[in-house]
Every structure is written in C-alpha cells, then in structure tokens.
Amino acid sequence: MTGIHPAFHPLFDGSGIDGGLYTDITRDAQRAPWLLNDTVATWSAFGLALFAALMLTGWWRARRSDSPMMARALATPLVVAVVYGVDVVLKSLVREERPCRSLPGSFTLEACPAPHDWSFPSNHAVIAFAAATALWLVDRRLGAVAVTAAVAMAASRVWVGVHYPHDVAAGALMGIALAVPLTVGATRATPWVERAREGRLRPFLLTAA
Numbered sequence: 286m287t288g289i290h291p292a293f294h295p296l297f298d299g300s301g302i303d304g305g306l307y308t309d310i311t312r313d314a315q316r317a318p319w320l321l322n323d324t325v326a327t328w329s330a331f332g333l334a335l336f337a338a339l340m341l342t343g344w345w346r347a348r349r350s351d352s353p354m355m356a357r358a359l360a361t362p363l364v365v366a367v368v369y370g371v372d373v374v375l376k377s378l379v380r381e382e383r384p385c386r387s388l389p390g391s392f393t394l395e396a397c398p399a400p401h402d403w404s405f406p407s408n409h410a411v412i413a414f415a416a417a418t419a420l421w422l423v424d425r426r427l428g429a430v431a432v433t434a435a436v437a438m439a440a441s442r443v444w445v446g447v448h449y450p451h452d453v454a455a456g457a458l459m460g461i462a463l464a465v466p467l468t469v470g471a472t473r474a475t476p477w478v479e480r481a482r483e484g485r486l487r488p489f490l491l492t493a494a
Contacts, residue, residue, distance in 0.1 A: 299405060300387045303450045307384050308391070311446045315392040326394045329441035332434065333409065336416040339431050340365075343423045348492040352478040354423055355490055359478070360471030361419040368415040368463045372408060372456070381405035384449050393446030407448045410456025413438040418464035435460075 300307075314322060340361045347358035381404045385397035413435035421428025439453035482491045 298387055299381050299449045299451060300384065304384065304388055307443065307449050308388065310443050310450070311392045314394060314444050314446065322394050325441050325444050328437065329395060329409070329445045332438050332441070333412060335434055336365075336413060336431060339420055339427050339434075340416060343420050343427050346424055346427070348490060352475045352482065353472040355482075356474040356478045357419070357423045357468050357471045360468065360474065361416065361423065364419045364464050364467040364471070365412055365415045367467060368460055369408065369412055371463060372406060372411040372459065375406065375459075376403045376408075379403065379405045381452070383447060385446050391446055395445040395447055398447060404448055405452045406456035406459055407439065407442050407452040408456070409442050410435070410439040410448075410453040411460045414457045414460030415464040416460075418461045419468045422465070422468045 314325075340358075343361060344355075344358045347355045350358075383398055383402070383404045385391040385393045386400070391397075413431075417428060417431035417435040420431040435457070439457055442448040442453050443450050478490060481487075
C-alpha cells in the first residue's frame with residue numbers, strides 16, 4: 286500500500302481570492318512585447334542580487350555614520366534571513382498551490398515551480414521588502430531605491446505567472462512588519478560596534494574621512 290504524506294497535499298486554493306485578477310494579468314503578459322517580457326522574466330529570476338548589492342553598499346556608507354546606524358547596517362542581512370525563515374515556516378503551514386497549477390491553461394513566462402513548492406506568501410516579495418525596509422532604516426537614499434525595486438520584484442512574480450497578487454501583497458506586508466522591529470532592535474548591538482571600531486575591525490566599520 287502506498288500513500289502520500291498529508292504534508293505534501295495543498296491545504297489552500299487561493300484562486301477564489303484573486304484568481305480572476307491573476308488571469309487578467311497573465312493574459313496581458315501573454316500579449317505583451319517580447320522585450321518587456323524578457324526584461325521582467327530576467328528581473329524576476331535574478332533581481333534579488335540587487336538587494337544583496339544594496340546591503341553591501343549600506344554597510345559601506347554606514348562607515349561614515351554613527352555606531353547605531355552601523356549596527357543596523359550590519360544586521361540587515363541577518364534580518365532578511367530571519368524573516369525568510371519565518372516565511373518558509375508559514376509556507377509549509379498554509380500550503381497554497383501555485384496558480385499555474387490550480388488554474389488550467391495558465392500562461393507563465395517562468396516554468397511553474399515543482400509540486401509542493403507552495404505559493405503563499407511569495408519568498409521573493411518577503412525577501413525584497415524585508416531588505417528594503419531594513420535599508421530604509423539605515424539609509425534613506427538606498428532605501429528609496431530598494432523600495433522601488435521591491436515593488437518591481439513583487440509585481441514581476443505575478444506577471445511571470447508563478448504567484449497570485451495576494452501572495453506578493455502578503456509577502457510585502459510580512460517583510461515590512463517583521464523587518465521594522467528586528468532592524469530597530471539591532472541598535473542594541475551599538476556597544477559591540479563601538480568597541481569593534483576601536484580594534485582591528487576599525488577599517489571595516491569606520492571611515493577615516
């Protein structure tokens with residue numbers, strides 16, 4: 286006798302929430318110029334690398350800031366990692382099937398993720414908005430760039446056909462809601478940063494200018 290573990294079965298079908306909107310958006314994508322679709326698909330697949338670059342830039346710029354801001358800058362990757370971990374747990378609990386599997390005939394620019402790669406909330410949106418929120422609390426200019434990029438990332442995940450709109454909206458809200466207290470709380474590491482700025486790590490934490 287064979288069977289499938291209950292954890293491998295979807296629990297939630299999100300098509301009743303905004304499946305119609307998802308279909309409208311992906312239909313527009315199907316009719317869009319190839320150059321637009323190639324650009325969006327490339328951004329959707331590789332755009333998270335920009336957030337890594339922005340976090341690195343945030344650390345570099347924080348060398349000219351006070352110790353609390355440096356503490357936040359250093360904590361930004363950890364904040365994103367923690368938020369992503371919470372997202373993974375939530376995904377495994379909700380177990381929402383991908384729209385490209387739930388809705389017959391769905392058009393996708395990106396291959397539909399494998400079964401049991403759940404849809405809610407969007408990993409990309411969670412990571413992008415957590416990074417953008419943390420960066421906003423470190424450096425407003427970098428934060429503005431990151432927020433714009435996060436919105437573009439969330440929209441791209443629906444456009445390529447792998448998420449419902451509510452998946453990316455929930456991911457955005459989750460990223461913001463968790464990143465704010467975590468980033469603000471990182472200022473508790475200020476004493477450590479101040480001590481490190483007086484030691485061998487000084488060149489990495491404080492600019493001479």
